[in-house]
Structures are given as structure tokens and as C-alpha cells.
Amino acid sequence: MPPCIRNADLPHARNPIHSRALSGPSLASLSRPPRLPARSRVVSENFTLLFEGGRNRSLFRVLGGCIVLSQLLDDGRRQITDVLGPGRLFGFTVDGRNIATAETLSIARIESLGDAELHATNPAVASELKTTLHRLQTHATLLGRKTASEKVASALVELSRLFNRSRVPAPLSFHLHLTRADLADWLGLTVETVSRCLNRFKREGLIDFSHPKTMRVLDPERLKAAAGLTRQRATRGVHPQN
Amino acid sequence: MPPCIRNADLPHARNPIHSRALSGPSLASLSRPPRLPARSRVVSENFTLLFEGGRNRSLFRVLGGCIVLSQLLDDGRRQITDVLGPGRLFGFTVDGRNIATAETLSIARIESLGDAELHATNPAVASELKTTLHRLQTHATLLGRKTASEKVASALVELSRLFNRSRVPAPLSFHLHLTRADLADWLGLTVETVSRCLNRFKREGLIDFSHPKTMRVLDPERLKAAAGLTRQRATRGVHPQN
DNA sequence: GGAGGGCGTTGACAGCTGTCAACGCGGTTT
DNA sequence: AAACCGCGTTGACAGCTGTCAACGCCCTCC
Secondary structure (H helix, E strand, O other): OOOOEEOOOOOOOOOOOOOHHHHOHHHHHHHOOOOOOOOEEEEOOOEEEEOOOOEOOEEEEEEEOOEEEEEEOOOOOEEEEEEEOOOOEEOOEEOOEEOOEEEEOOOEEEEEEEEOHHHHHOHHHHHHHHHHHHHHHHHHHHHHHOOHHHHHHHHHHHHHHHHEOOOOOOOOEEEOOOOHHHHHHHHOOOHHHHHHHHHHHHHOOOEEOOOOOEEEEOOHHHHHHHHOOOOHHHHHOOOOOO | OOOOEEOOOOOOOOOOOOHHHHHOHHHHHHHOOOOOOOOEEEEOOOEEEEOOOOEOOEEEEEEEOOEEEEEEOOOOOEEEEEEEOOOOEEOOEEOOEEOOEEEEOOOEEEEEEEEOHHHHHOHHHHHHHHHHHHHHHHHHHHHHHOOHHHHHHHHHHHHHHHHEOOOOOOOOEEEOOOOHHHHHHHHOOOHHHHHHHHHHHHHOOOEEOOOOOEEEEOOHHHHHHHHOOOOHHHHHOOOOOO
């Protein structure tokens, strides 16, 4: 396993197997076949698969689980630039160097697609690149132009699409995979702000969660409204903060 | 000219030819040949070439001038997701729909490369896509994790590389192309904050400008430091704000 | 069983940045 | 020549969000 390096220095590098993570829908397929096709393999939680700036010659596809791409500033500030679910590709390089760090947030199954350069001419890969470009631009708009509430609501909508287990929309339930810190690093916020927004949404009946990572969307319409153009003041009512 | 539509409703849709824009280095080549190769054409300032969500079948290359890509939220908030100089490609689509709005900030020369789908298998296009992906991820880190000062300093470093006219680094001078409002929409700030940061840098001797768009970098090292990890408090000294 | 650490929540407070307003400058229009 | 508009700058102020701190819960380890 060439590029698979354990990141013991990460703050959350404990509990290699999160018990609740196994109940996730995208992970159910993991328990069945150990290794299905040729280059498929299972990676445990909180592994760093690729390091930003490192050398890597292979392209990967996510088959199951959750993987995030991130960048670091010199003083440790982190930005998660993309959250990948089943089907997504990662491992793109510029000048042979990894664009971003890739780490698993759950047990994940990934497939090595071989030399990344060979896939440059693959239409499916090009299509995936363009989709990723679109997703990143949309996220840039979120980072630059949305309020904290809108950011958190948008994240919930996005993640519910990525990881929802049921086909019916109403009592939508999904596993969050990201910690509050991960959400903060994804949305350009702090843990405290993320926590406050989530609990406000909970009080207002938009969502519910008993376990911090087991999310239920109670009111998809209002949540989508909160994620979009809804003026934050209009939905907040009397509460001065929080 | 199929997708070339004038945007008269833009706030800065006046003065179709900005006098100072003609003195820019990347535009010098414009005055020589009216139309060089086959599908090359000149577009004047403040034109919207593509609309986000619109249909478009062609890929374009910037030959000269400055073009920005942007997205809009429903209530009018704008995020500029990329600033393109000579050499950059744009016009990528997902499901046949433009990913972003593309507008000129100066007189620009662009080249139509024909059907975008045909280029999906072009290695040079794939390489450009990956470079763009990298640039966008870096900008996401800026948007989510940098302070206002760091954002503005980063923008100056980036734009000086895009549009500098001299090879020597020291008295680096370049045309900004972006208005304060454009900078704000690029960096996720407001016009006022951008203006305050620029004028603080000017007072501190990092940069200089007589005309708002004619920038000179006086101290590239300190500017780069301000763009990176430099703790904002450490550089600010006594001044409570600004 | 107790200690310790990761993670999440909540409160108090501060401050960076947004909001609102006014003004100046340059160019165009009437 | 006056009026007007776009653009940039500056000041006063507010508030959204960050910072700091404390606490609780759960799990692991000793």
C-alpha cells in the first residue's frame, strides 16, 4: 500500500473503528466481500491516503464511506475543500504533486484506477473533473457570500444527499460522518458556531439528532430555504444570538 | 457572435472603453492585428460572454485582457470564483449548462476552440482543468480561513503575477483590472474592507497606487508575508482598526 | 473504578468586519 | 456650467462570529 500512511498526529486519530460508523448505509456493502474487483481495498477511519504536495501516480475512486480533501495553512488552519462519497474520484495532481490531502472520515472502500496520467483522455474522468469544478465553485460562493446559518443549512442539505439511507424524502435520516470540527473546517467557521447553528435548527424543528452524527431532517423545505436566499434575520425571530 | 450578450444591467456597465485599460501590458497586443487566427475575436469591457446555467457548446481561451467567472445567489450576492488572464480556458459545462457566468473586465481577446465536448479527451484541456481545480481549492482556503488583510494581500500577489508588465520583481507594477467591488466579490469581503486594507498597505509602504487600478508593489517580501501565515495582530501594531 | 482524552455544548465577552452615511473626484450628460 | 453617476475613501457604529472558558458525556486506558 504505497500512499497509505497512518496519520497518528491528527487530533482525532483515536478509535480506529468508530462503532456507529458501521451502521452507515454506504458502509453496509463493506462487510460483504472483503475485496471485490482487482485493485479495491478497505481503509479504516482517520487514515490519510494522500498528502497535499506529495507525489502520487494513481487516481482513486470512492466505493464506500466518506473521504475529505483538505488544505492546510502554515499555521495549522485547515480548509476542507471537498467531501467525497461513493462514486467520486480523487488523487488529481498538478506537476505530479497532489492537489490536496485526502483522509478517510469513516471506514472506506476505495479503488485504485492506476496511472492518473492515463486517464487524462478518459471522457468520464473529464466529466468528473467538470462536475468537481462546479461543486467547488458553488462551495466558494458558500464560503464567500453565505452567513453561518446558511452555511450550516447548506451543508446539511448537501450531506443528506450524499449519505441518505432512504429513498423517501420526508423523515430523511443520514449519518453525518463529519465531526463539528470537520464541518467548521469545511464551512469556514468555528466549532462553536457550527454547534450553535445545529442546535438552533434542532430547537426550531428543522432537524433532530440524538447522537451528534445521526441526523434527521424534519422539515426539508424550511431547511432548503435556510440554506438559500432566506434572509437570516427573518427566520431568527427575537433571539439576539444563537 | 452567438453567446456574446451585452449586460447593460450591470452596475459598472458604463464607459465601454476604459482609457487606462488600454495601457495594460496584456492589451498591448490587441492594438496590432484586428483578428489574428481563425476564431479569435475582440470583446469590449463589461461584456457578459456566458451566463451561469445557460447553454453553450464552445470552449474559449483568453488571449488577452481579463475575464472573471462568477456565481450569483438569488438575492444578488455575487461571488467571483476565478480571475482569468491570458492562456486560461473557460466555458466548461455540466450537463450542457454553463458552470459560471463569464464577463470581461477589460477589452479582451478570446479564441473559440469549438465544441467543448470534443476537447474532453484533450490532454492539454485536462491539464488545464486540474490546474483550475487546484487554483479553486487554494481560493477556497483563502475564503474560508484567511483574514481580510491576508485575503487582500493574497489577491495582490496573485494579480501581480497575472498582470505584471515587467520581468524584474522589485518595482513591480501592474494593472488591477478589478474594481474594489470586484475584489470584494472575489475575496468574500465588502468594498469598504477592501479599500481599508489597500490603503493600510499603502500607508505601511507595502504597495502604492495613484490611480485606484494602477498598483505598484514596493515590498514584495512583506506583502507575501502578509498574504500567508503572518498573524494579523503582529503586523498591525497599535491601530485598533484599519 | 477512577483517570484521562476526544468531542460536543453553552455562556460571556471581544473584535473583526459589515452596515450606514457622507464626501471627493472624474467623467458624461443635459 | 451645473447636475448626475460610478467609483473610491473615510468615519461612526453595530453585530455576527470568533475567542476563551467551563462543563458534561462517552469511551479507552490504567
